Amino acid sequence: MGLKIALLLGGTSSERDVSLASGIRVAEALRTCGHEVRAIDPARGPLSDDEQRALATGRVVQTAPPSQEALRRMAREALPSFASNLPRQGDADVVFLGLHGGSGEDGTIQALLDLGGVPYTGSGHLASALAMDKDLSKHLFRQANVSTAKWLMAPAGVDEVNTALGLPVIVKPSKQGSTVGLSIVRNASELQPAVDEAFNFDDEVMIEEFIAGRELTVGILGNMALPVGEIIPKHEIYDYECKYTAGMADERFPAELTKQETARVQDEALRAFRALKLRGCARIDFRMAKDGTFYCLEANTLPGMTQTSLIPQAAAAAGISFPELCDRIVRLALGDHARAGIV
Numbered sequence: 336m337g338l339k340i341a342l343l344l345g346g347t348s349s350e351r352d353v354s355l356a357s358g359i360r361v362a363e364a365l366r367t368c369g370h371e372v373r374a375i376d377p378a379r380g381p382l383s384d385d386e387q388r389a390l391a392t393g394r395v396v397q398t399a400p401p402s403q404e405a406l407r408r409m410a411r412e413a414l415p416s417f418a419s420n421l422p423r424q425g426d427a428d429v430v431f432l433g434l435h436g437g438s439g440e441d442g443t444i445q446a447l448l449d450l451g452g453v454p455y456t457g458s459g460h461l462a463s464a465l466a467m468d469k470d471l472s473k474h475l476f477r478q479a480n481v482s483t484a485k486w487l488m489a490p491a492g493v494d495e496v497n498t499a500l501g502l503p504v505i506v507k508p509s510k511q512g513s514t515v516g517l518s519i520v521r522n523a524s525e526l527q528p529a530v531d532e533a534f535n536f537d538d539e540v541m542i543e544e545f546i547a548g549r550e551l552t553v554g555i556l557g558n559m560a561l562p563v564g565e566i567i568p569k570h571e572i573y574d575y576e577c578k579y580t581a582g583m584a585d586e587r588f589p590a591e592l593t594k595q596e597t598a599r600v601q602d603e604a605l606r607a608f609r610a611l612k613l614r615g616c617a618r619i620d621f622r623m624a625k626d627g628t629f630y631c632l633e634a635n636t637l638p639g640m641t642q643t644s645l646i647p648q649a650a651a652a653a654g655i656s657f658p659e660l661c662d663r664i665v666r667l668a669l670g671d672h673a674r675a676g677i678v
């Protein structure tokens with residue numbers, strides 16, 4: 336039996352374009368599973384059939400995110416209709432969250448949906464907020480014995496950074512995604528400009544030890560780790576352009592790792608998932624240092640869902656098609672573990 340699904344996509348975060356590109360694929364996939372899908376942009380309202388067709392055929396994601404000013408303007412204009420655009424109990428059997436970043440991923444919309452009494456995909460509001468906050472996440476990772484790179488919160492002087500971490504370091508906003516506002520700092524003179532840049536995107540900025548090595552990601556679906564992926568970006572770090580421009584990163588599923596390494600990083604990913612009390616589907620990002628240590632960077636509670644995104648690729652490597660993946664995510668939200676493939 337098909338379900339009535341309200342799919343939320345777009346929103347007002349830096350990752351709005353990514354969400355539109357992903358969300359439209361999810362809508363198509365859920366419809367092929369026999370569900371009735373209404374696509375709603377919380378910032379603008381329900382999408383007409385024409386708008387959905389235009390999205391499905393157009394190139395949505397630019398090489399850079401929308402400006403902060405444009406997003407702030409949109410949020411201001413959208414605010415009055417924002418809550419009224421969110422589905423309430425009875426409007427839908429379940430809400431599929433196709434949002435990325437900002438209030439769609441940080442627990443805010445999850446809390447509003449809790450008030451409305453509709454089940455939704457992915458993590459609850461507290462877990463979402465924890466995962467969005469890289470500083471708090473890392474404290475919980477440490478507590479659960481999940482290795483994570485050493486870090487300091489800004490402001491921190493050059494001497495302190497040199498002593499505690501050593502250069503190079505990564506400077507990034509604590510609560511952002513898509514590598515927005517992130518830089519590598521190799522010389523002491525670059526530290527302050529990097530911190531200033533990151534503060535444009537968040538009121539908390541972290542300075543983290545740079546982990547040279549490989550870039551890995553592990554998808555979790557329910558209680559199961561999917562095949563590990565390796566990302567080989569054309570740039571030194573996996574930046575916005577590499578993430579969203581075709582051909583700017585090589586992605587390998589499964590990653591070339593030994594059986595033991597695979598088991599180890601999958602176990603770390605599951606422990607990170609549990610440490611943050613995540614639910615449903617999430618993606619945990621790692622760096623693998625030259626000595627073989629895996630360093631957990633962060634958890635993504637609403638990972639990208641275009642057919643070429645990492646979670647769909649990981650699912651495909653496990654023999655799970657894209658529509659089946661979307662359907663299982665819905666089943667997990669409804670607690671239907673048998674149909675979500677969990678035994």
Ligand SMILES: Nc1ncnc2c1ncn2[C@@H]1O[C@H](COP(=O)(O)OP(=O)(O)O)[C@@H](O)[C@H]1O
Nearest residue numbers: 505511512513514515543544545546572573632
């Ligand atoms: N400590 C680090 N060492 C090396 N590379 C890093 C580090 N932190 C981030 N990066 C690079 O920047 C990318 C984005 O960082 P991440 O912490 O995953 O934030 P987000 O994806 O939320 O923007 C990573 O995929 C990685 O390529």
Ligand SMILES: [Mg+2]
Nearest residue numbers: 513620632633
């Ligand atoms: Mg990441």
